[in-house]
Amino acid sequence: MAAMGTFTPSYVAGYACPACGARYALPRGLCACGQPLLVGYRLDALAAAFGREALAARESSLWRYRELLPVAPPDEASELAAGGTPLLRLARLGAMLGLPELWAKDEGLNPTGSFKARGAAVGVTALAALGVRDLCVATSDNLGPAWAAYCARAGLRLHVVISDDVPRPTLRQSSIYGAEVVVAPGGAAAAFALAEELARERGWLNISAFREPYRVEGKKTIGLELAEQRGWSLPDAIVCPTGGGVAIVGIWKAVEELAALGWLDAQRPRLIAVQSESCAPIVAAFAAGAERCGDSPYADTIARGLRVAKPLGDRLVLRALRASGGDAVAVSDAEIEAAVLDLAQLEGLFVAPEAAAALAGLRKLRGTGRVTPSERVTLLLTGSGLRRWDLLEERYPVA
């Protein structure tokens, strides 16, 4: 993606590549070195001009944090209101796990039923402002539907490539919003290759994870919101289901920016990545002390959203885990299914398997003592269980 235009939102300082140190004044997709770019802000100017107390009376959507976002809020006709999700106490599960302070952020209440709406809200708004008209993406789970909804709302064209082995709901939920859906044979790797080829041939923008710098900014609002909901203090540990790892990078970016602004107390959260045993490159690299992910086994799982074999942002994810003193753990489908039922029946939260993986991972880390009873823990419940009606119909028992 070449330079895209000249809009200048108030506090954006430019675009930086953490891998090679390059800096760009104008927006672009990847760094010239092929690695992801992050948006930088003039935080000193922001801190001088704006106080966090001004947020209290604002709308509950993620645009309440507009000074820390790379683009002005969309007009009313395009706004679809991501964010503002509840932070809920898990008292029963906390008692079972010996964690008196266990909470969950219920991201399934975002538009389209998943936290991907945050990235799509900021991404579509920023790209539309830059004049981009056609987006293209390969999706294995909830990314396609989220971007399809926001593109429909903003009047952008989205072309979704779906491999022929994804769960049925991904196809149906993308299609209902009028996105063009291309079904690709050959599995996820082939779908990603086809999306890249289509983008190059047709001049579409490929918005796969980390290929544009805006989605991370949307996911960052999870961290901003969590801090504000907890009175500008973050928990001791945040447990994040992890596929491509955009949420981890975004939440850590929120921590760094809030700290730089002086809006956060001294407490810094450990970030904990949970992956599926079927595909856990981040877990393997974290355990090995590696800077980047190696080749990873790649089997089937009910948590398709966690199955990313070669995350483009691996370096940023691993850096965030280590900088936070965090951890990484892989869980099995059986552990995920048990967690789905526990969350529904003990806490009234029916979540997607990807989201339930957070509880399964926490249970494992409690079992081995890597999370201790004194830790205040927040689970990131990334999506609603309604999105996976195939599992609801075929896997989970009827009472």
Add this chain to the structure above:
Amino acid sequence: MAAMGTFTPSYVAGYACPACGARYALPRGLCACGQPLLVGYRLDALAAAFGREALAARESSLWRYRELLPVAPPDEASELAAGGTPLLRLARLGAMLGLPELWAKDEGLNPTGSFKARGAAVGVTALAALGVRDLCVATSDNLGPAWAAYCARAGLRLHVVISDDVPRPTLRQSSIYGAEVVVAPGGAAAAFALAEELARERGWLNISAFREPYRVEGKKTIGLELAEQRGWSLPDAIVCPTGGGVAIVGIWKAVEELAALGWLDAQRPRLIAVQSESCAPIVAAFAAGAERCGDSPYADTIARGLRVAKPLGDRLVLRALRASGGDAVAVSDAEIEAAVLDLAQLEGLFVAPEAAAALAGLRKLRGTGRVTPSERVTLLLTGSGLRRWDLLEERYPVA
């Protein structure tokens, strides 16, 4: 249901029967005359002690309106955060319909994916505070799942009777939360009779629409929230998909209470009920000038939540429609399906057929001039399309 206890939330004045005028100091289910009770508040005392500006800094859930609710907010362990749904402009559909001020309240972003969460949030909290342990209900759509989630969260037992002809998702979505599900042969009428029989035999509380006074209070918060989101002014018309009619009664109660408090400007909204042609007793009674509903035809429809043949609150619903200068209209399944696709593809909102009926009904009323271009209109989009994956898989086209 006999008198249930002696809790006294701050501004509750008692329970009144609009049909016979009876008043009760203690909570109970129905009036002795068999008609629904409504909660009364000491609005003068409330207006003297509390100002609407104090709401601005509160949580976004419906408990922000706690002074106008019949029970104190639940503790953190039971809170599931209904309400706080976005109000979205429908610019493209507004242009198509010649309505420059067309908006939608997206109630699908409530827990469990529908506005029923509001009634369940207040209902379960109030009934739990009164010591009720076992609830029972017949459901044809999204009521069962909503109450199942809140009961799971609060530790109450819910027994859901589902007739054997309901859409598949109702059974599955109720069951996942651990509610006891009884499948009843013989259709909706038989299921309602069985729920009544089970309640009587086992001493459970039957919480069908209007059989307890709390659900209306939860639904009332739609009106409170809409007023606050619009700067304490309501639109000229609110279009409400209508089955049992609890939302209509609740929203009108909000209008009356806000007006009595002096919190609302002079504008009063017309309430417009939309039903399915397959079962439209409110529409028929409204057109006939009747005070109550008569026998109604009862055919199949994709909008099962609208199919209530004998609404217990018919008198209250019809009174609200007439007092507001409102209207009532019935729509076909084909009109509903077209509305589902229009909302998804033009506005990025994938809603349940019941919700889409609001748009279908508005289109009809615009066609006949019963809604005029100068009217500022809000559609109540009652639930998410994800709840009806059977339709998504079988009825709607793949792009």
